[in-house]
Amino acid sequence: MRHFLYLLLAIVSEVIATSSLKASQGFSRLWPSLLVVVGYGAAFYxxxxxxxxxxxxxxxxxxxxxGTVGVVLIGLFLWGETLNALRVFGIALILIGTVILNLSKAEG
Incomplete structure (x- = not known):
């Protein structure tokens, strides 16, 4: 079960790093840029x-x-981005696919 905790930590680290890319403004701001580098390093670890x-x-x-869903949520709540019905449908498909892959892992 520990391996799923590692995966969750990877996802959180990647979402933080990806979300910090916008705040870094093309790596022109120090702290968000450092968060990008540290976040991706932690995610891969x-x-x-x-x-x-x-x-x-x-x-x-x-x-x-x-990670995609997490970044979309950060975009909504932190950056004020919007969703329409088609985008919500696409995100739902991603989640459904993730669930199906997890279910198939138990069988195979």
């Missing part, structure tokens, strides 16, 4: 630990799917 137990394809699908 945690992700590598999760891969000791979780198959690569499954781990990456979860990481990218939940």
């Amino acid at each position: 945690w992700f590598s630990l999760s891969l000791k137990q979780i198959p690569l394809g499954i781990a990456y699908a979860i990481w990218s799917g939940l």
